[in-house]
Amino acid sequence: MLSNSSLKVIKNICCIGAGYVGGPTMTMIAYKCPNLQIKVVDINEKRIKAWNSPDLDDLPIYEPGLSEIVEKVRDKNLFFSTNVSEAIASADVIFLSVNTPTKIQGVGSGKASNLEYLERSVREIASYSSGHTIIVEKSTVPVKTAETIKSILISYFNKESSVEKTYSIISNPEFLAEGSAIKDLENPDRVLIGGEEIDAINQIANIYNQWVPEQKIIKTNLWSSELSKLAANAFLAQKVSSINTISVICEKTGANINEVSRAIGSDKRIGDKFLNSGPGFGGSCFKKDIMSLVYLCNFYRLDEIAKYWENVVTINDWQQDRISNLIIQKLFGTIRGKKIAIFGFAFKADTNDTRESPAINISKNLILEGAQLSIYDPKVKEDNIKREFDYCLDVSTNKEFESSWAKTDSVEEAVKDADAIVILTEWVVFKKLNWNYLVGLLRKPSWIFDTRNIFNLRDLKDLKNTGINIWINGQDIPN
Ligand code: UDX
Ligand code: UDX
Numbered sequence: 370m371l372s373n374s375s376l377k378v379i380k381n382i383c384c385i386g387a388g389y390v391g392g393p394t395m396t397m398i399a400y401k402c403p404n405l406q407i408k409v410v411d412i413n414e415k416r417i418k419a420w421n422s423p424d425l426d427d428l429p430i431y432e433p434g435l436s437e438i439v440e441k442v443r444d445k446n447l448f449f450s451t452n453v454s455e456a457i458a459s460a461d462v463i464f465l466s467v468n469t470p471t472k473i474q475g476v477g478s479g480k481a482s483n484l485e486y487l488e489r490s491v492r493e494i495a496s497y498s499s500g501h502t503i504i505v506e507k508s509t510v511p512v513k514t515a516e517t518i519k520s521i522l523i524s525y526f527n528k529e530s531s532v533e534k535t536y537s538i539i540s541n542p543e544f545l546a547e548g549s550a551i552k553d554l555e556n557p558d559r560v561l562i563g564g565e566e567i568d569a570i571n572q573i574a575n576i577y578n579q580w581v582p583e584q585k586i587i588k589t590n591l592w593s594s595e596l597s598k599l600a601a602n603a604f605l606a607q608k609v610s611s612i613n614t615i616s617v618i619c620e621k622t623g624a625n626i627n628e629v630s631r632a633i634g635s636d637k638r639i640g641d642k643f644l645n646s647g648p649g650f651g652g653s654c655f656k657k658d659i660m661s662l663v664y665l666c667n668f669y670r671l672d673e674i675a676k677y678w679e680n681v682v683t684i685n686d687w688q689q690d691r692i693s694n695l696i697i698q699k700l701f702g703t704i705r706g707k708k709i710a711i712f713g714f715a716f717k718a719d720t721n722d723t724r725e726s727p728a729i730n731i732s733k734n735l736i737l738e739g740a741q742l743s744i745y746d747p748k749v750k751e752d753n754i755k756r757e758f759d760y761c762l763d764v765s766t767n768k769e770f771e772s773s774w775a776k777t778d779s780v781e782e783a784v785k786d787a788d789a790i791v792i793l794t795e796w797v798v799f800k801k802l803n804w805n806y807l808v809g810l811l812r813k814p815s816w817i818f819d820t821r822n823i824f825n826l827r828d829l830k831d832l833k834n835t836g837i838n839i840w841i842n843g844q845d846i847p848n
Contacts, residue, residue: 380461381407383410384464386411387409389720395407395447396439399446403445409448409450420449453497454497461503463498463502463503465487468486471656471657481664482657482664491504495524498534501534501535503537504518506595510540515538538564539564544558544559545557548720560574562586564591564594574588599662609649609650613684615843617843619844622845625845627843648793649689651726652716656682660679663679688727693730693735697735705738708743711732711743713793714744714793715746716794717795731791736770741773743777758774787812788811789815789817790817794821816838816840817838817839819841
């Protein structure tokens with residue numbers, strides 16, 4: 370309808386949104402397709418400046434392997450800029466990678482996705498694009514978002530300047546996981562491309578086909594592609610919530626969660642991935658995408674299905690509250706004035722991203738009970754932690770919380786005179802620590818709460834005579 374299906378050779382790509390999805394994805398495409406010129410644009414000047422920083426340690430995103438590839442392609446066929454209109458005007462293909470967070474007010478608040486940024490970007494495309502443009506939904510979007518995009522574009526058709534403009538809309542959701550983005554992009558399980566016109570689908574498939582084998586490229590209709598991304602995230606999150614419920618049963622019964630995970634994961638039908646119990650899932654996607662699915666179900670009056678998926682999030686919230694309550698209870702029911710060392714603030718290892726990190730809720734609960742937190746994370750910046758606390762503790766009206774936490778530069782500093790260590794992110798560095806030494810720095814009696822199951826039998830044996838109390842998620846450790 371919108372397209373003239375012209376099969377011109379793709380040369381210029383624009384990506385709107387230089388975030389955790391847009392940045393690494395375009396870096397990989399630039400690396401694998403040297404014949405393409407790629408402009409990644411963003412309205413956030415600070416972010417673009419960081420992408421262009423000569424010091425690769427200053428890139429806005431930490432991902433293993435990312436800076437090495439950025440160094441190879443930046444300013445050759447990959448360019449970061451704030452000039453959105455110019456990048457749109459010269460693009461044959463535009464990837465939409467802006468954020469689509471859950472709405473926090475108005476209709477659908479707490480469930481529906483906020484498409485304000487996506488809409489703004491589509492309006493800019495309508496204004497500045499020229500000739501035929503393929504618009505690719507890279508951001509995760511609610512099912513039927515392509516309809517919204519079409520409606521906006523059509524509304525511009527009557528304007529004189531739009532006479533020569535045509536579009537194809539493609540859904541190409543990104544499945545990379547943070548922390549392994551480069552590995553996932555280089556060797557994806559699949560690339561999903563949904564659309565209504567086979568020419569446009571094939572043109573996008575040709576880009577990926579430079580390094581992804583044909584059989585891994587799945588071509589579907591638009592709605593299947595949009596829904597598949599929500600469904601995949603919902604299934605993954607459901608697996609995490611499921612194993613977290615089993616971990617609690619393990620603690621009660623004397624079963625061991627690692628043994629149970631291994632036993633059930635060896636069944637190929639279940640699969641051994643995503644069976645690590647922990648403090649609950651975080652990240653910008655799982656909760657948002659499940660709530661988007663719930664909103665969709667409510668819209669179609671599928672209330673039982675909505676409730677089913679919503680429970681995955683309920684269990685996740687409950688797990689975080691359970692862990693903070695357990696810490697308070699073990700520390701004699703009060704943590705007022707006690708120093709607690711938090712190990713890890715990122716929502717998972719190998720990323721500096723803190724969005725929806727379980728560390729936020731757990732820390733918040735501890736601060737509200739009067740604890741003094743000292744936080745160590747090898748990659749998360751202090752500014753980022755501050756932003757999370759300012760929001761969740763409403764620091765502008767509760768100034769007293771400003772001094773309830775501090776970020777430390779070393780684990781020793783975090784631990785000194787603390788009553789407890791709470792491990793919240795499974796960073797490899799935490800697995801290699803000299804626990805015997807660290808335990809000596811704590812105030813006695815003291816506790817280690819290992820929510821990520823990073824302690825092994827050898828660590829436990831080493832600590833046997835130190836008098837430390839240990840709680841490991843999903844294990845019954847005698848005091
Ligand atoms: C992803 C999205 O692609 C979403 O679908 C996914 O489910 C989770 O978030 P991500 O890359 O992780 O996005 O988000 P973020 O790091 O916030 O990056 C989005 C970027 O878009 C930001 O840098 C923001 O400044 C930029 N943006 C936003 C614009 O350039 N223009 C806008 O109008 C709005
Ligand atoms: C997820 C999807 O995996 C990815 O395909 C999609 O594109 C974006 O959302 P991401 O959120 O980056 O990726 O990381 P993921 O590895 O899925 O982890 C999500 C959360 O689940 C993390 O907090 C992680 O710690 C937790 N998790 C994961 C567990 O608690 N246990 C597990 O076994 C696996």
